[in-house]
Amino acid sequence: MQNNDPHATDPAQDSAADNSVNADLDALTARLAALESELSSARDTVLRERAEIENQRRRLQRDLDQARRFANEKLLGDLLPVYDGLALGLSNENADAKTLREGLAITLKQLEKVTSSNGLVLVDPLHQPFNPDHHQAISAVDSAEHAPNTVVAVVQKGFVLNDRLLRPALVAVVKDN
Secondary structure, three states, X not given: OOOOOOOOOOHHHHHHHHHHHHHHHHHHHHHHXXXXXXXXXXXXXXXXXXXXXXXXXXXXXXXXXXXXXXXXXXXXXXXXXXXXXXXXXXXXXXXXXXXXXXHHHHHHHHXXXXXXXXXXXXEOOOOOEOOOOOEEEEEEEOOOOOOOOEEEEEEEXXXXXXXXXXXXXXXXXXXXX
16 A cells, blocks of 8 residues: 655655765764864863962972072172171281271272172262262251261261162261352
8 A cells, every 4th residue: 555645755865865864963073073072171170270380389499599599699609708797806816006006907908899799889078069969968067168968977978779779878968058
């Protein structure tokens, strides 16, 4: 008997359609598996990179902490002979004032050498024009010998560390007339 239903499909066509759908489904399943594998690999890579970045951050922080802790190591090592000179001078109970003074002068030269080699420059502006960037005027005096705004006395010397003012020189300056 023949099927005259216009909506009925041919079983051969149904089988071909099913095979096509199954092939598409298999292809999509394989593609999904490949993408899931790629996603898993990308997640692993991201996690490893995050861990590496965190490890680098910790190492950098540790190195920075060490650098801060030992930043003065060279300076303090250079100051040890100055310390030894002062200790030796104080331990000599039989030294007279002249000998102590000579020892202090040598120790001061050692100290000046250490500080200058570490970037410290002395500001001693006697008989130079007043510079408000490096000097602090604590008094103004009259003087016929010097031009106005000239430093005529240094109460306390100043210091510059690597081009940055550490302490201004305290000075007396000639008044403007």
